[in-house]
Amino acid sequence: MTTSEFDSYRPPEEPRRRRRRDRPDGREKTDGREDGREQGNRRHRSGLAPSTSDGGREMAMVPEPQFSNTASDSYYGRPIVKAPPWDERVAAYLVCGGIAGGSSLLAFGAQLTGRDVLRRNTRITALAAAGVGAVALVADLGRPERFYNMMRTVKLSSPMSLGSWVLAGFSTGAGVAAAADVDRMLGEKLPLGPLRGMLRAVEAPAGGLAALLGAPLAGYTAVLLSDTAMPTWNDAKEDLPFVFVSSASIAASGMAMITTPVRQTAPARALAVLGVVADVVATRYMEARMDPVAVEPLETGRPGMLMKWSERLAIAGGIGTLLGGRNRVVAAVSGAALVTASAFTRFGVFYAGKDSAQDPRYTVEPQKRRLAARRRAGITDDSITTVR
Template sequence: MARTDRGAQDSGLAPYPPRDVAPAAPPRRRRGRGGGGEQLNVPPAEFTSYYGRPVLKAPVWRWDIAAYLFTGGLAAGSSLLAAGGQLTGRPALRRAGRVTSLAAVGASAYFLVNDLGKPSRFHHMLRVAKPTSPMSMGTWILTVFGPAAGVAAVAEAAPRLPERGLLGVGRRLLPPAGQAAGLIAAATAPALATYTGVLLADTAVPSWHEAYPELPTIFAGSALASGAGVGLIAAPTAQAGPARRLAVAGAALELWGSHRVENRLGLLSEPYTIGTAGRLLRAGRALTAAGVAGALLGRRSRVLAALSGGALLAASVCTRFGIFHGGVASARDPKYTVVPQLDRAQRREQGTSDVSGPGAGPNPGAGR
């Protein structure tokens, strides 16, 4: 009733609004392409963080997920190494790759189930196959890869079985089954090596989300390098040729991707260059370079080849943990969420939005 002057006078109240208050500024107009635009009845919002608290909730993942990223890549790279040894007649290389692949995928399953809390949750994810969900696809990739890697590894024990009886049948059937299973695992390995990069980029964590083109490349290179490290350690130098070539290819992909995430993303590259993530990624680059150099120079030295393989495995660990810590750090500091949003808002107002620049993300038009 008091929202009109007459109603306020009848109620014994001051006019609404009070006469001693300065009139409000005229509403701003948002300029459009045609010179006009809609009226804004509220002042422009200032994106701030509530008492400096994170805008996003940091991932609750612990070290076991970072370890899962490493072991999954190691399993994929080792299966590719085993397939190379199988197709080129290098039994030591094949054996080392198969056994390592099974051990690594077993560790991956443990780390994943440990994070999920209950083994039944992994089973429940198999109730549906959702192509748009990296987690759903990753579950099915593991389900296909794991048994294939297991059969291929068990086939290596066939020569130790007796020639007669029921075990003799296994001695005859396991080698061809192992060859087929090894090729199936190798065919699934690229998806296993890269889906975790897609999974991280599919989150709202700023430095993971904006690195969506580079993360699968980094993880693929890291997987190849770690598999090469296994071959350099376990196989004689005469059979380590495919491992050396795998090391060069993996190092090239990993170093290129790491350089990109540390330089292309603007402010969102910062978490990868400072703190724990920065130290780990710098160590990873140094170990990768040392491992490749040793692999190429140590063609006749078993000791140098083994040291190079160890360096490549350590480099893969540092890279995976560095990427993990960099993303978590970007979620904990509100500036990595707020500042890119302000930059995008300013570019839209000025009509100079660059959908391919830093902070654009895989779907830059969704916020318009």
């Protein structure tokens, strides 16, 4: 008789009736083969197999998992959800998208109010930020053709697909508008020839297009993050876009205050003060509405430190803008604080989402609470626990 490591999981079974055959001497004769169930019973009696009260039921091959505060208690010591393979280049793209989107809105306002220096600087800032962000995104993808593949179709249910088209349309409008201002700044010395007249004709519509796509560019990345299975990102899906848009407004205002003389930065200063209020309120409101476990990565460790300093710098930059924004040095320092605060917010959210994938507690406990809430509400005909 041979045994294997799996025999210990086989429960004892009742023996089958053995066939009887007559022998010449009149005694009964068996077929010489021992029933498998009898073998299991014999192994059980000899201590090779665990006992069971129900021989007709299959035994579990894997023990019931128990979750605590460490990832080692998940299935085979692995996290329940897999974090995306994104690094700091994606976080840099989040920051650049906010600066580009907010700067295009400021540029359009300057275009309408005749603030030429503010319009020029914010247009160039928008184009430069979009370019740096696009380079960071393509670098993270690994091969440039992967970005081209995303442009082959439009999928309305995919934030990545829509975001790619938003980035492409925004970059086109911002590029045309910035080219017109750069040409003027250089005294029309660019070798444009007959294209200069065409550039002047499409400059204003191009600036309007960039402004129209500015808010989606600044906020679609929040939708992209919250559309994943990362517990912290997914739990913040209803409020994270507002945090990103308000963060974009203070980043763009800060860049304008750094690059533009104070005589033309009145719209940027106003947007900065309003943006600081909106950013602080939106962030705190988001954290208050999140699950008490899913919000922990935003409040602890490296992400927690970044989020705390983001709020401090935003408030300091807002106060400096409000009280001393007409002074060139104070305006520049306040603007730098606002840009840094915006970057800290996006890096903090980025790191928190990735950290939340490492501990199964952030996945299991919110799911249990959502399931309990559904049962209290009388929803008992399904087992959906992953969405609210």
